Amino acid sequence: MALRLSERRQAIVFAAVLIAAIAGLYGTTQLLQPAPVQASIVHLVQLEVVGYGWSIQYGPLTTDNNTAFGLLLEASAKLAFPVAYVWYQIPQGVFVTAINGSVNGEGRYWLYQVDGVYPNIAADHRALHDDDVVRWSFSTAQDGM
């Protein structure tokens, strides 16, 4: 004998299953969020921004902007060059779209490296340590990754 639920009971069961599924998914997405970077003072970090036919160097003795993106913004403010970016709330992270007037596209995109390595997280979640070298380059496909 098949169990036949009333429309109201079906609605309650469906709502319960749906809420559990949404809560489970939301919990998983939160677990996958990158950990926030704790603010700290770092020493002798260097920034190099390499565009198409131009470059910018910046090397503060100390800074409390201890992320790859924070250092870029600090240089942008100190040396007066524009940076455009999109900030995503989920997944948390910035996406840099233009530096000093050079906009992503036509086969060139802004990529960053820390000590010669391409990190696999957004630049505002990549913590810097003393003596780190951050390089933002307007890379082409030929440059590889």
Added chain:
Amino acid sequence: MRRTWRAVLEAGLGDARTRILGVFLIVVAVVGTVLMRSYANIETVFAASLLAGSLLGRWWTILVPLTALAVLQPLEWSTTYAGYGLNAMTGITFFVVSGYAFVGFLGRRIRPRVLFRVKSVALLATISVPVTIAYDLWTAFGEWYFITRPFGVGIVTILEAQVPFTLYHLLSSLIFVPLFGSIFLWLHAYGWPARAPAAPSKSPDRE
């Protein structure tokens, strides 16, 4: 001749109620997605496309995703992703448009079973899960082919990177498909007077 065109239009767009719901779905798709732009993959075009196919059928199956994307895609390419090459823009747009068109057509396949019942909303919500995954696989392939492949990035890396985005997309589908599904099923069954009176809870008039 004029009458023929009118008949074709009426057959394609349906009665007044269907047209109002169709336009309403386009508005939901555009406004919802624009409002949630800072939340990656949380969007309403998917739910609107699925409902357009399953609830309204006719030309709305393709009109809803195409019209919404005709507004949203130029907006995206001129703001968030401004500066991308024509090749990348055309390629990615093809994958996005064909992906949502697929969602609409898939919705249309299940339309005879769609009634204003808990079972119908549950069916739409359940179907939205594999369809969301299929859509994300399709568009991830497009993104890999047109944007990251030239950088030497493998498809496996892109699919791994896609996982959190697909989880957000599933979250979006599980919220918006039942939400708008319930609203639109109710509106379709009771909300507006149809030309011919339709009995509540019965399969709505369709082509």
